[in-house]
Amino acid sequence: MNLPPRPPLDRPLAISSGEPAGVGPEVTAAAIARLIGFGAAAGAPAGAAARWLPTDFLVFGDRATLAAAAALVGAPGLFDLVPVEHIPLGAPVVAGKPDAANAAHVLGLLAGTFDAARDGRCGALVTAPVQKASIADAGIDFSGHTEWFAERAGVDRVVMMLAGRTPMLRKPLRVALATTHLAVADVPAAITADSLGRTLDILAADLRGDFGIAAPRIVVAGLNPHAGEGGHLGREEIDVIGPALDAARARGIDVRGPLPADTLFHPRVLDDCDAVLSMFHDQGLPVLKFATFGHGVNITLGLPVVRTSVDHGTALDLAGTGRAEADSMIAAIEAAAELARHHARRAG
Numbered sequence: 001m002n003l004p005p006r007p008p009l010d011r012p013l014a015i016s017s018g019e020p021a022g023v024g025p026e027v028t029a030a031a032i033a034r035l036i037g038f039g040a041a042a043g044a045p046a047g048a049a050a051r052w053l054p055t056d057f058l059v060f061g062d063r064a065t066l067a068a069a070a071a072l073v074g075a076p077g078l079f080d081l082v083p084v085e086h087i088p089l090g091a092p093v094v095a096g097k098p099d100a101a102n103a104a105h106v107l108g109l110l111a112g113t114f115d116a117a118r119d120g121r122c123g124a125l126v127t128a129p130v131q132k133a134s135i136a137d138a139g140i141d142f143s144g145h146t147e148w149f150a151e152r153a154g155v156d157r158v159v160m161m162l163a164g165r166t167p168m169l170r171k172p173l174r175v176a177l178a179t180t181h182l183a184v185a186d187v188p189a190a191i192t193a194d195s196l197g198r199t200l201d202i203l204a205a206d207l208r209g210d211f212g213i214a215a216p217r218i219v220v221a222g223l224n225p226h227a228g229e230g231g232h233l234g235r236e237e238i239d240v241i242g243p244a245l246d247a248a249r250a251r252g253i254d255v256r257g258p259l260p261a262d263t264l265f266h267p268r269v270l271d272d273c274d275a276v277l278s279m280f281h282d283q284g285l286p287v288l289k290f291a292t293f294g295h296g297v298n299i300t301l302g303l304p305v306v307r308t309s310v311d312h313g314t315a316l317d318l319a320g321t322g323r324a325e326a327d328s329m330i331a332a333i334e335a336a337a338e339l340a341r342h343h344a345r346r347a348g
């Protein structure tokens with residue numbers, strides 16, 4: 001497999017190895033081994049990919065767990081070369097069985113990587129998956145990295161966006177969410193003209209600033225079937241979403257909608273826009289994951305640092321087998337490096 005060239009990096013990327021009982025440590029080890037051409041991957045990713053260096057990474061995790069994961073994916077000794085910031089476990093790891101006693105360890109990974117990126121020690125942060133329920137089971141209010149990083153950054157709004165390429169489309173498919181990890185019953189109340197306006201401002205600003213899209217075009221989904229059918233199937237499009245889009249247009253944002261969500265995910269619409277704004281998690285992400293699962297990237301917009309992640313979860317059924325695929329982790333690392341370049345230019 002020939003990987004694209006490493007973008008210029010002036011600082012390492014901070015990598016969170018994620019839930020230790022999930023596939024996070026394995027995909028972290030496999031991705032880095034492939035990018036630097038180490039172990040079983042030595043010689044495989046010829047040429048450009050080998051330009052990644054062990055010191056391009058600072059991996060946060062439990063040293064023994066990382067060493068075992070590296071051996072499992074055919075790269076024993078990887079973390080003798082790649083710098084590790086050791087975050088101790090709270091309990092021994094059993095593959096496929098997350099333990100709430102390791103919640104503090106997982107949050108230590110998140111805090112360590114975020115702070116390293118914010119303090120400038122690292123250029124961006126990349127996260128392997130966590131098991132949200134295991135952290136919540138420890139009595140900690142946690143619904144996802146996105147919300148946790150927003151709180152740590154002290155910003156009251158960020159935007160979750162997943163992106164990937166599919167042969168069905170000429171452009172990358174990017175799906176942003178108006179609401180994130182929220183029970184469906186709570187979604188309508190969370191969609192207000194103000195929240196939508198702020199989401200669109202962040203989305204448009206980051207598409208311009210971090211993605212280098214000079215005049216981003218955004219398509220917005222309705223909430224109800226057929227975008228409310230003129231008010232007969234719900235009024236949110238008329239009372240909330242439509243006015244929020246009018247106000248965004250008045251601020252110079254190129255938005256189209258609200259369009260019925262069932263038909264907007266079509267090349268005729270998608271090839272003519274840079275991002276879709278979906279109203280809720282399972283309206284937009286199943287489409288994105290159907291088209292790109294396994295090589296997509298999750299990006300948090302609106303943070304003071306660049307943060308990317310894999311498009312998959314902890315895959316407890318695969319943990320400890322060495323069969324988890326690392327392509328999404330590689331895509332997340334490559335995207336972080338690329339976005340960090342734009343982000344630094346924007347900040348400077």
Ligand SMILES: NC(=O)c1ccc[n+]([C@@H]2O[C@H](COP(=O)([O-])OP(=O)(O)OC[C@H]3O[C@@H](n4cnc5c(N)ncnc54)[C@H](O)[C@@H]3O)[C@@H](O)[C@H]2O)c1
Nearest residue numbers: 128129130131132133309310312313314315317318324325
């Ligand atoms: N970035 C993150 O932290 C993140 C992202 C998504 C889900 N999650 C969390 O992960 C946990 C499990 O979620 P889930 O079961 O819905 O989704 P999942 O992505 O873990 O698993 C869904 C299916 O995809 C397969 N799969 C996942 N990753 C794979 C890989 N790298 N290679 C090959 N196959 C892979 C799994 O084996 C499973 O069959 C939940 O707690 C969820 O909240 C975390």
Ligand SMILES: N[C@H](C(=O)O)[C@H](O)COP(=O)(O)O
Nearest residue numbers: 144145146147298309311312
């Ligand atoms: N919503 C994400 C997905 O489905 O891929 C996932 O839960 C991760 O979200 P965080 O990055 O906020 O943990």
